[in-house]
Amino acid sequence: MIGHRELDPVDADTTTTVRMLLGDVDGNGRVTPGDALRAFKHVLGLAALDTDQQARADVTKDGHITPDDAVRIVRYFLGLPSFVQDTPPPVMMVALAQDTGRSASASQTSNPTVTGTVTDNSPTAVLRAGFEATPSASFADVLADLRPDGHFTLDRARLEPMHGSGLPDGSYTLHLLARTTPATSPPATSPCSSW
Numbered sequence: 001m002i003g004h005r006e007l008d009p010v011d012a013d014t015t016t017t018v019r020m021l022l023g024d025v026d027g028n029g030r031v032t033p034g035d036a037l038r039a040f041k042h043v044l045g046l047a048a049l050d051t052d053q054q055a056r057a058d059v060t061k062d063g064h065i066t067p068d069d070a071v072r073i074v075r076y077f078l079g080l081p082s083f084v085q086d087t088p089p090p091v092m093m094v095a096l097a098q099d100t101g102r103s104a105s106a107s108q109t110s111n112p113t114v115t116g117t118v119t120d121n122s123p124t125a126v127l128r129a130g131f132e133a134t135p136s137a138s139f140a141d142v143l144a145d146l147r148p149d150g151h152f153t154l155d156r157a158r159l160e161p162m163h164g165s166g167l168p169d170g171s172y173t174l175h176l177l178a179r180t181t182p183a184t185s186p187p188a189t190s191p192c193s194s195w
Contacts, residue, residue, distance in 0.1 A: 044117075044151070046115075091120065096109045098111045113153060128176070131175070154174075
């Protein structure tokens, strides 16, 4: 459950009770999508969290920061139940593997590799990707790129055939679609990564 949690004092002689807001990864007193992004980048190995940040990011209190923690942070921010049921669509989180822009959120890169996760309580049956105005029916099947732990990586060699003409310098938006079993479940769609 995301919210305040009291931590046991480290020293028995200490009388101060430390309170923290679970899900508030950056410690600014609010749970925001930026907190979920920090947790997600930690899961992908793109950014490290210090000990305090890890304690606030571990909203499931299982001792590990996982995609589920990041999903629960987003759901809390949106006012949704912080648990994931089988009936909603899967949740996708995607980022450039290497954002080489002037800031961490510039979405600029010389390496278009995209990495992400698909999180759901049911197995992912469909994972498709396409650029810009490509109709979703024509998206490329990238399910084979999805590892059993829910992570996937799409590098330049995988993305260029989807675009059809390589990836020369310019702006791009990659759309992803995921669906779990049964096939009647609603799909998760997202313009997940732009650069």
